[in-house]
Amino acid sequence: MAEIRDEAVLKAVAHPLRRRILDNLRVDGPSMPSALARATGQAVANVSHHLRVLAEAGLVEEAPELARNRKEHWWRMGDPRLTWDPANFSPEAAEAADAIGLQRQIDLINTWLGSPASRTEPWVHSAIAADFWLRLSPQELAELGAELEAVVLKYRNRPEREDREPVFLMSRGFPARP
Template identity: 35%
Template sequence: MPDKERDRRIKDLGTLKALAHPLRSQLYRALSIARTATASQLAEQVDEAVSLVSYHLRKLAEHGLIEAAEPQSGDGRERWWQPASDGVSIRDEDFRDAPEKAAAHTAASRLFFDQRADLYRRFLDERTHWGEEWNDAAESSEAVLRLTAGELAELNKELLALVRRYDERGRAAETAGDTEGRENVAVHMYGFPFRT
């Protein structure tokens, strides 16, 4: 397979709605973490029936979000899946030209935020099981800055570039066989204006 695109930019309402389904977004995240998986493996992770998971994987594939992967075992009955890109980006500017599109973008953004918040809540609930090293490394902070819209855009671009460098470093290390002590790490960034 050729190199994956870095972040597929979702611009159409159909693809946004396909990904904004709660189970589909959960499956997309699980598949992004696993890199390749079968419907059976993913069904076990999300505690759903294999037939239901298979249906939703096909819907994600119809919109080009995931694709068939090379089989990872000798069982020819198994269908393997992988993300079609290294990630997705969804920008407000692509959905603000019609009320239906803006509403769908807002609903999708809320779903993704809720799922991220649930992931962080799970970490907080399980914090004692992660040990001192991971607890010392984990971070939760807030900075209130006085910026222009242009400065916020520049800050977001720099933060994303930094996260990508660490992602590439981790992937390269794993490819080289350095898996000792590596865990999945979620980095959530939100930068938005507000008034008091």
Template identity: 35%
Template structure:
């Protein structure tokens, strides 16, 4: 899968809106959908959802999927089939720092909320999923080069497994026994 590197602050700013991030994530998890379908899942107004979907499209994160529409009124959306990445260092100055700091803080809060939700519902999952999930933390002594090498290797593994569960157009393969699995990790230096 290709990776799109975001360097335009206006594009990155498009992801700082919480409902937009939620819609983007839902399209990752369930595949193509209409604004009405997404409005029900987010308990939001369909007009508001439509607006945010158009904003995501304007910034190149999603595209329309007209081939899925049953009539002219139905408007389907899907993710652009590429990963995205961004680096805080590509957004210098106070405006860039404000955008990246805001987005990163929102992402971390969202990740922790999702982990907390899983922990609350852990026992509702079948045992095979309970045994397959894991949490881990490590304290490793590394150089910056070793850290870059390790994260590159981890990303290769993640990409390989991501591709296995998706069609060539990036949509999830339906009904093949897979569940949507959330993986997040942070690696960073830390002073004792």
């Protein structure tokens, strides 16, 4: 897992389009700017600019071995798992990154809920939405997070099959009052 410690890198990740580009590279693997532009509804030049910003931040890299000719420019992610400790950054930078991440999650949820697939088989009974109230210490919450990550990693990087689609899984745990 790559831990972000530099505020410039955190700012690079916090941009909404860059988050979408990273998500596409996580799910679909290496890609060219033209394919990422189609996937995000952006101009190729705009996507290319944001790929360069992500590359300067060390989050993506060129994959020249995938190019069939000198006109093709392929990009891939380094480590697809990114984390950061808000205590390492200014409160403003950490809040901005968290807000962009949360908005991305909300956008994905709203897109799913607005899609016909959310109300039809086979996904209508497969999709999960759950919330729980637990009484935990900070250490217990950290342990729960590690256990959940271990379960999720068991399902990561499964080979493609006709019945498998990209699935977004979200979990959050934090102290709160009802």
